Amino acid sequence: MRTPFDVLVIGAGPAGAAAALAALALEPTARVGLVDRAEFPRDKVCGDGVTAGAVAVLRELGTTAVLDGLIPVDALWLSSASGHTARVLTGEPAYVVPRRELDARLLHAATSSGAELLTEKVTDVRQAGDHVVVNDRHAARCVIGADGANSVVRRQLHGSRQPWAHTALAMRGYATGAAGTPRLQAWFGSGSRPTYSWLFTTGHGPANIGCITFDGSLRSSRTALVTAIREQFTDLDIDDATLRAHQLPLSTRRPPAARGRVLLAGDAASLINPLTGEGIQTALLSGALAGQAGIRHPDGPAQPYRRALRRRLARHLLHTTAAARAVRDRRAIDATVSAMADTPLVAARVSAMALGTGTLSPLAVAAIIARRITGPG
Ligand SMILES: Cc1cc2nc3c(=O)[nH]c(=O)nc-3n(C[C@H](O)[C@H](O)[C@H](O)COP(=O)(O)OP(=O)(O)OC[C@H]3O[C@@H](n4cnc5c(N)ncnc54)[C@H](O)[C@@H]3O)c2cc1C
Known part of the structure; x- marks a missing residue:
C-alpha cells in the first residue's frame, strides 16, 4: 500500500467533491482521494435545480466559478391543486444545471485543487486501528462516505438501509x-x-x-x-x-453521521429535504463539514463532524421534520400555498426552509394555520 490518504472520499457527486475541496482548502498539501465507480461526466437522476441555498454553500467553498456562464433563475412558481399560485423569490439566483455538467464541473474543481481521482467501485470499508482500509487496497486516516442514496459505506458502518x-x-x-x-x-x-x-x-x-x-x-x-x-x-x-x-x-430519519474514522455526507447521511426533495445543498454543506473535520481532527473526526452538522442543521432539520408531518394532505398544502401567495413574509419563510436551511417563524405558522381553518379562499 502507498502512503495513506489523509482523507479518502467515496463518491464524487456534490457531497464528495465538496468534501475534497474543503479538505484541500484547509490543507493544500494533504493527500485527498476521490473514488467513484463512474467515469465522469456521468448522468445522475435529478431535477437539476441548484437552489439559492446551494449557491450560498458554493460561495462558502469559494467555488461559485463552477456556475460561470450558466443562466440564473430568480423565481419559483408553486401551484396548489386548488388553483392557488405563489411566486417565490429565491433571494439569490438559483440555477438549472444538468447534473452531468454540474458534477463534472465540481469534480474538475476538486482535482484542480489536488484531489486524486480513482475510478473504482467500493465494496469494502474496514476500520483497522488508526486507519480505514478500502477495498483491501487503499488506507486512509479518514474515510468520507459520499456514495449516495444506496451508500455501501453506510451499510458497512451501520448495517442498515433507509426505511x-x-x-x-x-x-x-x-x-x-x-x-x-x-x-x-x-x-x-x-x-x-x-x-x-x-x-x-x-x-x-x-x-x-x-x-x-x-x-x-x-x-x-x-x-x-x-x-x-x-x-x-x-x-x-x-x-x-x-x-x-x-x-x-429523507432527513426525517437519519443514521448516525459518523463512527470512528468514517463519516457520512449527503444522501448517504439521509439529508434530503422532506418537503421538496432538494438535496444538493445539504450534500455540499455536509461534504464540506466532513472534509474539514477529516483534516482538522485526524485522530478523531467523528465527534467534531457531528457537532458541526448539528450547529449548521439541527434547527432546520427539526422544523422540516415537523412541517413534513403537518403537511401530509392536500388541504394543508392548499393552505400553505395560498398563504404564501398572499403574504410575502410567509412565502419568504417557507421558501427559506424548503429551499435553504432556514426555519419557520411563529408568525408564518400562525398564518398557515389560520388559512387552514378558514380555507384557502
Ligand atoms: C428524480 C430526482 C430529482 C431530484 N431533484 C433535485 C433538485 O432539483 N435539486 C436538488 O437539490 N436535489 C434534487 N434531488 C436530490 C439530489 O439528486 C441528491 O440529494 C444529490 O445528488 C446528493 O448528492 P450526493 O453527492 O450525496 O450523492 P450523489 O449525487 O448520488 O453522488 C454519489 C456518487 O457516488 C458514486 N457511488 C455510488 N456507489 C459507489 C460505490 N460503491 N463505489 C464508488 N462510487 C460510488 C456514484 O457514482 C455517484 O457519483 C433529486 C433526486 C432525484 C432522485
Missing part, C-alpha cells in the same frame, strides 16, 4: 417545447398524499421535468410516476429514454 417510510421516490425526464423564460415551476397533485410535478428550465435546451411522491409505501410506483408526468406535460415532447426514477432518503 421506506422515510424515502421519497421521484422520476425525471427531459422534454422539449417548454418556451418562455428560465423558471422553476411546481404543481402539487390532488391525491391524498403529497406529490408534485416540476418543470425546471433555463429556456435553452431541453427542460427537466419530473414528479416526486413522498408516500413511502409506494415503492413500486414507477408506472404511477410515468402516468403523472404524461398527464401534467401533455404539451411537451418527452424523451422517453430519459425517464428514470430513483429513491430519495
Whole structure:
C-alpha cells in the first residue's frame, strides 16, 4: 500500500467533491482521494435545480466559478391543486444545471485543487486501528462516505438501509417545447398524499421535468410516476429514454453521521429535504463539514463532524421534520400555498426552509394555520 490518504472520499457527486475541496482548502498539501465507480461526466437522476441555498454553500467553498456562464433563475412558481399560485423569490439566483455538467464541473474543481481521482467501485470499508482500509487496497486516516442514496459505506458502518417510510421516490425526464423564460415551476397533485410535478428550465435546451411522491409505501410506483408526468406535460415532447426514477432518503430519519474514522455526507447521511426533495445543498454543506473535520481532527473526526452538522442543521432539520408531518394532505398544502401567495413574509419563510436551511417563524405558522381553518379562499 502507498502512503495513506489523509482523507479518502467515496463518491464524487456534490457531497464528495465538496468534501475534497474543503479538505484541500484547509490543507493544500494533504493527500485527498476521490473514488467513484463512474467515469465522469456521468448522468445522475435529478431535477437539476441548484437552489439559492446551494449557491450560498458554493460561495462558502469559494467555488461559485463552477456556475460561470450558466443562466440564473430568480423565481419559483408553486401551484396548489386548488388553483392557488405563489411566486417565490429565491433571494439569490438559483440555477438549472444538468447534473452531468454540474458534477463534472465540481469534480474538475476538486482535482484542480489536488484531489486524486480513482475510478473504482467500493465494496469494502474496514476500520483497522488508526486507519480505514478500502477495498483491501487503499488506507486512509479518514474515510468520507459520499456514495449516495444506496451508500455501501453506510451499510458497512451501520448495517442498515433507509426505511421506506422515510424515502421519497421521484422520476425525471427531459422534454422539449417548454418556451418562455428560465423558471422553476411546481404543481402539487390532488391525491391524498403529497406529490408534485416540476418543470425546471433555463429556456435553452431541453427542460427537466419530473414528479416526486413522498408516500413511502409506494415503492413500486414507477408506472404511477410515468402516468403523472404524461398527464401534467401533455404539451411537451418527452424523451422517453430519459425517464428514470430513483429513491430519495429523507432527513426525517437519519443514521448516525459518523463512527470512528468514517463519516457520512449527503444522501448517504439521509439529508434530503422532506418537503421538496432538494438535496444538493445539504450534500455540499455536509461534504464540506466532513472534509474539514477529516483534516482538522485526524485522530478523531467523528465527534467534531457531528457537532458541526448539528450547529449548521439541527434547527432546520427539526422544523422540516415537523412541517413534513403537518403537511401530509392536500388541504394543508392548499393552505400553505395560498398563504404564501398572499403574504410575502410567509412565502419568504417557507421558501427559506424548503429551499435553504432556514426555519419557520411563529408568525408564518400562525398564518398557515389560520388559512387552514378558514380555507384557502
Ligand atoms: C428524480 C430526482 C430529482 C431530484 N431533484 C433535485 C433538485 O432539483 N435539486 C436538488 O437539490 N436535489 C434534487 N434531488 C436530490 C439530489 O439528486 C441528491 O440529494 C444529490 O445528488 C446528493 O448528492 P450526493 O453527492 O450525496 O450523492 P450523489 O449525487 O448520488 O453522488 C454519489 C456518487 O457516488 C458514486 N457511488 C455510488 N456507489 C459507489 C460505490 N460503491 N463505489 C464508488 N462510487 C460510488 C456514484 O457514482 C455517484 O457519483 C433529486 C433526486 C432525484 C432522485
